[in-house]
Amino acid sequence: MKLWLAPLLAAAWLTPGAQAEESPPHPMRIVSLNMCVDSILIELVSHDRIAALSHYARDPQRSTIADAARHLPITYETAEEVVALRPDLVLTSRHSAIATRNALKRVGIRFELFGVPNSIEQSLAQVRQVAKLLGAEPEGEALVARIQAALDAARLPSNEQPLTAAVYQPGGLSAGANSVVGELMELTGLRNIAARYGVEQYRPLPLEVLVSSPPDVLLVGETSPGAPMQEEKIVHHRALRALESQMTQAVFPARLLYCAGPTMIPSVATLVQAREEALAAKRARSTQ
């Protein structure tokens, strides 16, 4: 099957420009199929080089670049849409649909896979990797420097005591050890109790654990106003409300949880704000 198609396709793909074989240093039609790569891509290249972002990029609940993405084309992750865009580089996740990746491979479209970074270091390496593929190394270095500056500014001042904290999102989802958000929490002076109770990456934190040792700060998700889902109810569980006097709840929107990269900048800002509020509340309690 493959044999009779190969010459046909080779002929077809070589006609528009022979550069398809040796990867062009400056891809001009870039398609991203992954939300986290979207957020890096949009920072690094001029938007006319972006042939399409993923459809998640427009979802304000999940994406930090929803406003910018509204003016850019998107795909729904089918090979058909990607092929029709004639991209010279496709950036996708290691966990994307296997059939779609195989289809792209067969048609001869170059794609690169990206994993989910488990640490700040891995995430910064990923930013550099994307920048290299795009031929945008200076922009990549600038972005890394910006992220690093934001991280440095967010560190806990040496005269302050660290607080305990946990992420508690709808469904009880938490960020534990080996997660970027967990590492960001430690960096901003919020000791992550979820990691101490054996939560790895992004998994549920048992409510009983949370109630038995309430953290100073509980980073709850943004509950969408109007229709509370069943899963969101757990965030407003009666057991948690009973602890309100002991811990400060701060809003940590779920969209900051999904991606690292440039998203770390608003993430640490939110964490710092939560820390400052909790410290103020603690001081107010102790003076009472």
Add this chain to the structure above:
Amino acid sequence: MTSRRWAMPALLALVVVLAILSVAVGRVTLTWDMWKAQDPVSRAILIELRLPRAILGVLVGASLGLAGAAMQGYLRNALAEPGTLGVSAMAALGAVLSIFFNIAGLHPWVLPICGVIGGMTGMAALFALSGMTASVLSLVLSGIILSALAVAGISLALSLSPSPWAATEIVRWMLGGLTDRSFDELTIATPLIVVGCIAVLGCRRSLDALTLGETGARSLGIDLNRAQWQLALGIGLIVGGSTAVTGMIGFVGLIVPHLMRPLVGSRPGALLVPSAIAGAALVLAGDIVVRLLPGGSELQLGVVMSLVGAPFFFVLLHSMRRKLT
């Protein structure tokens, strides 16, 4: 018994129309000019993406319909379906494990081959569990045990998955679909499915004889033991091959024989080929609906099949009940 002669030509014509539609529609709208033009992009979309999808739809739909009709005929039970023998769940387990152990991305063939290996292991286990001179009951019970075991294995893989993203990847594959399948998958599945179909079709006479009961069939000179294994092997090949490339697509094998009975009568042997044709039409139609539904990402075919299949089955059951009373 062939009460309505127009039924088969009409169904065949429907399959042809649906197959053409399946190549014609999709997320990207291709105009007639683009079809004619020697444009590499539209050619890639048509030949590399839509054509294998349409062929796979016909193949999988037809074989599942056939397997369903054979199962219902053999077990003389209207609730039997190809998945009853547990082979499809085992094939799904094999494919899921290849995703779980992160080897599915190595080469396009890895996932379907793991699925096939899972299906074949399931078949071997089925034969070992039920013994060589198995009764219908022990065969079905072995199938249920295998299904339960495979589903448990899949759930285990899901709950142990290294990250939520890996779990989503497994779920997305499990739901079943034809999206972006290519000639690679077709090459793997076709031989298995074709051999399976031939084996099942070879049992036509035995299935007819079985309507007289097991003793009746024996007195007609049917080797029931041989027929049973030939059927189990054929259905295992069909279900294993199709599940390995498309994931679990339910309801086709269950519903299609019921649809065909009013048209061609209920003689099991005569039901096989019409069920195959109708199965192909059903899967093609479902796959077209999946692509035409407005907005958002494509739904998974398996989901649509169940969404359409369950209420439809209810209506069918309702009318059957009225007829019986």
